[in-house]
Amino acid sequence: MLREPLSLWGGLDPGTGELIDAHHSQRGAQLAGRVLVMPAARGSSSSSSVLAEAARAGNAPAAILIGEPDLILAIGAAVADELYGERIPILVLAPGDLAAIRDGVRVSVAEDGEVTLG
């Protein structure tokens, strides 16, 4: 669960999966293999590359649940799929649904995009 928006470029180390943005209150958090929940993306247009490179290195989030659509993340995930067959589902949730998710809870994303908790 990220409390604030994150730019993956300058924010995620694709080699380790760690959150590295010095201005983010959750610096040091591990994102690899987790379901990343955040209100919105932010910042750099290089974030597509960082997501694809993290996927190649096995350090991408397992899925991204986000409060508003983001083209830059969508394309990063599309290229990860085209180049490496790595699928990172990105789902846009209504603010109420996003707020209902608690840190550490188990999240399942079905093929049709249905999100279930617990």
Add this chain to the structure above:
Amino acid sequence: MPVALDDRDRELLSGQAGDGAAFAMRLVVRAAKALGADRLIPITRAHVDSCLDHGQASIDFVRRLVDGDAQVAVPTTLNVGAVDLLHPELWRGDEATATRGRSLMEAYRALGCRPTFTCAPYQLSDVRPALGEQVAWAESNAIAFCNSVIGARTERYGDFIDVACAIAGRVPDAGLHRTDGRRAVLVLRLAADVPGSLRDADVLYPVLGIVLGRRAGSRVAALDGLPPNLGEDRLKSICAAAASSGAVAMFHVVGSTPEAPTLADALQDGEAEMAEIGLAELWAARDALSESRAAAGTPIGAVSLGTPHASLTELAAIADELDGERAAAGVELLVSTGRDVLAAAEAAGIAQRLLDAGTELLVDTCSYLGPILRPSPLPTMTNSAKWAYYAPGNIGARVVFGSLRECVRSAVTGTVWRDAGLWGER
């Protein structure tokens, strides 16, 4: 929603024009779906950011395009890469990383892109789009500048989709490509406690950009009540900062930007949320750009200017501020600019004045992207909010933010020099 495709779109998708073009077109269609567009529209130009190395994925991607015989369909400029091809001696990293960075930059030339290698393509008069022109630009500061300052139209394109649009010559008809997507929905005014002298100071604008990005997120905002006809360098610093702290791809400055001669124009005669930005919020945003102990007298190891790439006017201002003085012993003074702007600065004698003062001139890349600055335990001073924002995470730099004059005086004295009274406080 299905995306309507014309005959050429389908031809590209089918692979008749090569596997590279088919791959590019698939990405454009996926983008159209992600943006909810029902058709594609033609573009006249593109600016591509994918030439900056982010690892093996960067290479794997471009190789797909090059091996698939793709070529860009419109005049396309390139953003910064990982290395300075003209001054390779400024690289302090390992050779393998430099080689990969260089080969990525070369691969994008092979796709037919022009090797401008600058994050400020808007400074190049021969590639700058016109008001209303539909383009596909990447690089967050350039996107904001393109939409806001030039009034050309681009969505917030990122790596991969930028060159895919350039190859397809098409973009989704969505977002900022459409007039209704460019309407301001938030109006921000400077409060009465912001002194007139600060409104006339360059240093206000990057900090204002940070606040704009935080307040606006991805929304189109209008800044009202600023001095009329703000110069492009000030607008550039707002763009870079707002696209760092937020996802700002467009804003209006009433009285300065082309789609906002009046506030009503920016609002397209609609309604908007109104808010004020007070002096205390500006101070707090400024302070957050520096490490905690950044008081006058703090020793510094370097000064980095030119993020985004310095314009000819900014290079001249740095040379004037130095006024024949040199950076203090042990302080690295580095200025990043584009290779085309450097050529103009050489012709005008400005580059020589900077070199004579001990300045390093970096092109094709930027000092916060890789191992370029001399390693130092001391902080680096910058007048760029974007540099201050990203350098700690990217290269582990300690940062002190200040005005151009503060940066140059600090470089000369070797310790943080503060312009008392600049911010109307203390």
